[in-house]
Amino acid sequence: MRIAIFSDTYVPEVNGVARTLKRLADYLTEREIDYKLFVPETLESTAPKTPTIERFRSIPFMLYRECRLAFPNIVQLKQSVEAFNPNIIHVATPFNLGLFAHHFGKKHHIPMVASYHTHFDDYLSYYHLDFLDKWLWKYMKWFHRPFEKVYVPSESTKAKLAFHDFHSNIDIWGRGVDQNFFTPQKRSTLIKKNYGITEKNIILYAGRIAPEKDIETVIKTYFNLPKSLFKNTHLIMAGDGPLLSELKEKYYKEITFTGFANSDQLAELYASADIFMFPSATETFGNVVLEALSSGLPVIGADKGGTKHLVSDRRTGYLCSPGDVASFTKACTEILTNTNLKAYMGRQARIQAMAYSWEDIFTKLMASYSIVVEQKRKATA
Structure with a gap:
């Protein structure tokens, strides 16, 4: 399996999305599963530079400065993704890098999954932007429509998206904790x-x-x-x-x-x-x-x-x-x-x-990836 992951936030940025994706990357590395992350650059000098991570110039996102909007060189990004030749695409954020993955996956008939991490609609009222609520939901539903599956971290999130008729295939991808570290x-x-x-x-x-x-x-x-x-x-x-x-x-x-x-x-x-x-x-x-x-x-x-x-x-x-x-x-x-x-x-x-094991959570995610890839293969055969 070759997994291309697109996100507008990643370590050393500090938020739940970045930390979860770092955990996923560590899991994939340990098991020698091929993957590549396409993420924004960061101002932090400690940002990891490895063959599995490609970064692009970016600016902070208005509502959430710990999340960044990347502005990639599209030709360079296209060449990089084609060279990696993924057989599944995972999009974690619905911004610029996600939009590229959205277009690339559709064009090349590559199985695509998305993970929904943040209730941006709930943020609007705190920043006096309630008038954008209707347009935000329209965009989010349009963006996620082509994905084979959308992962959410909790039952309440799944129920909220179902209420908004967000997507026909929503599944739980929970989170774990390192019990030996947080003790x-x-x-x-x-x-x-x-x-x-x-x-x-x-x-x-x-x-x-x-x-x-x-x-x-x-x-x-x-x-x-x-x-x-x-x-x-x-x-x-x-x-x-x-x-x-x-x-x-x-x-x-x-x-x-x-x-x-x-x-x-x-x-x-x-x-x-x-x-x-x-x-x-x-x-x-x-x-x-x-x-x-x-x-x-x-x-x-x-x-x-x-x-x-x-x-x-x-x-x-x-x-x-x-x-x-x-x-x-x-x-x-x-x-x-x-x-x-x-x-x-x-x-x-x-x-x-103690019941929240990263190992179990990522094992189930890999099994879900495999099912998505196989179903897409059969649908396009």
């Missing part, structure tokens, strides 16, 4: 020392510091804690994004903002915190939620989107109505004031995360 064993007292934290409890948020992640609910919940509990609790917000500088300037005395945190730092933060709060209602999956669970950390999340499939309410944490500060506050209070409950939820979180 309770990485708990460290150095976290408090390094950040000058004297409070007993730590609430952690990790992810993009952006409006669509409902950062407002995180901050309001923290300041809404009962006074006695607030005095003994500190909030750490790990990540980068458009709201970081503004919030850091406003709350620098009360909240620790780490900025960008690499995987090693995140693993230590997860394991050393007492609660992971993630109120985002726009998730298709929620990779950081699964990482927190694997680290033995109770999660308080929104009862919507991908998060609700990962958190078992009252067993591995709490699910709250999106934006309901009172509900999030009550959940935080119950966990932080009950040592036995916190320990129970932490153990159950770790147990639940």
